[in-house]
Amino acid sequence: MLQALDAAQVRRWAVACVQALDAHREAIDSINVFPVADGDTGSNLLHTMRAALDALLRAPAKARADAGAAVAVLARGALTGARGNSGVIVSQFLRGAADALADSGAVLGPGLRAALTSGAGRARAAMAEPVGGTMITVFEAAADAARDESSDALQDVATAAAVAAAAALDDTPRQLAVLADAGVVDAGGRGVVVLFDALVAVLTGRPAALAAAQRATAERAARAGTATREESSLYTSRESGSDAFAYEVMYLLEQVADDHTAEGLRDTLVGLGDSVSVVGDGAGLWTVHVHCNDIGAAIEAGVETGRPRQIRVARFADAASPEASRFTKDRAVVVPSRSTEFADLLISEGVTVCPVDGDGDGDEVAQRLLEAITGSAAAHVTVLPADPALVEAADEASIRAVAAGQDVVVVPCASPVQVLAAVAVHDPRRRAGDDVVAMAESAAATRRGEVVVAAEAAITWIGACEAGDVLGLADGEVVLIEPGPPDVAALDRAATGVVSRMLTVGGELVTALLGADAPDELATELEDYLRRVHPETELVVYQGGQRNAVLVLGVE
Structure with a gap:
């Protein structure tokens, strides 16, 4: 159980929230x-x-070095990417938390209390006109x-x-008649409960649960029946506002003179529509949200106040999933x-390189x-x-892509020949999970070898080598050393020696990737050796172009 929330745990919480x-x-x-019910x-x-x-x-490592800085980055990201009133409110909650945690290396119970x-x-x-019974x-x-929790332990404050x-969410139908009539709790409030449950899950290491919220929803639905979209159309605009306004206008605003000027913009927008929010990040960036009919006037008000960008306009009648x-x-x-x-070689197989x-x-x-x-525009990416040196970067990229809504799986491959083996069995007609399993099994079943030239003197598992010696590796371990210089003869002996050792446990296909410095004769010598000693084995040779190995070998 965590006793403090540092920058790494703030990141874990953000991932858990998503x-x-x-x-x-x-x-x-x-x-x-x-x-x-615009959903x-x-x-x-x-x-x-x-x-x-x-x-x-x-964000650069320096910008998220401690918990307070990490929350501040989250707040700014939420503000610039906010969708709807619910998104604006969450961005401001994060901003307030960041204000309280400024310069906090790690968050303890009292710090979390102040942040909340x-x-x-x-x-x-x-919000210009906050409504009770909402998020x-x-x-x-x-x-x-x-604030009322007597314990200062971090997990106790978070759990409280x-x-x-969850209890407040359960009570929202008693504050808003439209929720009671529909037999549901407030949607935005349920989202807030998800965020707090995610925090508790990170602190305790236990899965998050929404028992109270789900029970309240189920009980009311059972008593009143969940309203259909047609029934709910009696109610008014999205998230808050009235059905008198047909459009949602949002934009970011820069170069605003001061807070008083921003307040003037809010007053102007209140005169144009409702569901108005004009909020900033404290560093000169503002997010503007309004429901209105006069789109031009809402944008023009922003132009007169500062410099708008990322202008988004949605017509409620055309509401659709943003992911569609x-x-x-x-x-x-x-x-x-x-x-x-x-x-x-990979592009020819339809791979995104x-x-x-x-x-x-x-x-x-x-x-x-x-x-x-993300550029692949595919729902599922392998x-x-x-x-091996690229696995960590691949994991990091996959975390970011998953957070953005893609399904991404990293199949660890220790060699280019294992990649080729995986690509060879890739079949997009299979279920995604089955396809990943097939590729992973094919990569794991491919034994790998290399022929490299030693850059300096070193001690290996089988003895000492000098700079210029030719090393043969099987599955990452040095299995032979050919004294230099690295001429065709030495390279050939190393290549055939590695293949011979790899084929002692069987194999039907040998794949060879010639490096950038590989002599042309090497492929011919390897082919002759296999024809004489292992005629049952097929050899496939490609130009690999790698600079870290003269030859990369795969045996299947």
Whole structure:
């Protein structure tokens, strides 16, 4: 059980929030009846927290070095990516928490108590006309319970907040008649409970649960029956507002003179519509949200106040899932490649290739892989790293892509020949899970070998080598040493020696990838050897272009 929340645990909490909101998105959307069942609150919360997590993952290490800084990055990411009033409110809750945790290396119980209080206050201030029985009420109940908790232990404060949030959610139908009539709890409030349950899960190591919220929803649905979309259309606009307004307008605003000017913009927008929020990050960036009919006037008001960007306009009548058209295909395989020859080989097999420089650092490689994964526009992506040194970067990229809504699996591969074996059995007609298993099994069943030239004197498992000696490796271990210089004869002896050892346990196919410095004669010598000694074995030779090995071998 964690006693403090540091920067790494803040990241874990953000990941848990995204995963939990993704799991509960449809359920939250389905109970979105205040004031109309347009079914977007869960989606808006998920999109907002994904934007927050993405900002944290992309931030330089110095910008997220401690817990307070990490929460501040989350807040700014949530603000820039906020969707709907629910997203704006969450961004302001995070901003308030960040204000309370400024310069906090790690968060203890009293720090969490202060963060929840400050966050709830910011959340209420975000709305021009806060309504009881909504997510603001749930945030405030959690903060009150944290303040009243006698224990200063971190998990006790967090648990008290989560329990109070669930109880407040259970009470929302008694505060809003539309919820009671529909037999549901507040959708935004349920999203808040998800966030607090995720925090408790990270602190305790136990799975998050929404027992209180789910029980309340089930009991009311059983008594009153869940309202259909047609029945719920009696209620008014999305998340808050009235059906007198047909459009939702949101944009980011920069170059605002001061807070007083921002307040003037809020007053102007209140005159144009409702569901108004004008909130900032404290560093010059503001998010503006309004429901209105005069789109031009809402945007013009922003132009007169500052510099708008990322303008989004949605017509409620056309409301649809923001994820509906994101993916254009079901499956893709992504492979990082250090050479154009290997890349060309993979491209010919329909693989999405991510070029990687030999001296690129882990963050740079992870970013390139992330761009390749998201750029594939596939709902399910399998990543084959091709090199043990690339596995960590692949894992990091997959975390970011999963947080953004893609299904990504990394199949560890220690060699390019294992990648080729996996690609050979890839079949997009299979179920995604079955296809991943088939590729993983094929890669694991492929034994790997290498022929390299020693760059310096060293001690190996089988003895000492000198610079210029030729080393033969099987499954990562040195199995033979041919004294230098590394001429064709020495390379040939090493290659045939490695293949001979690998074939002692059987094999039907040998794959050879010639390195950038491999002599042309090496492939011919290897072919002659196999024809004479192992005629039952098939040899396939490709130009691999790798610079770290003269020859890479695979045996299946």
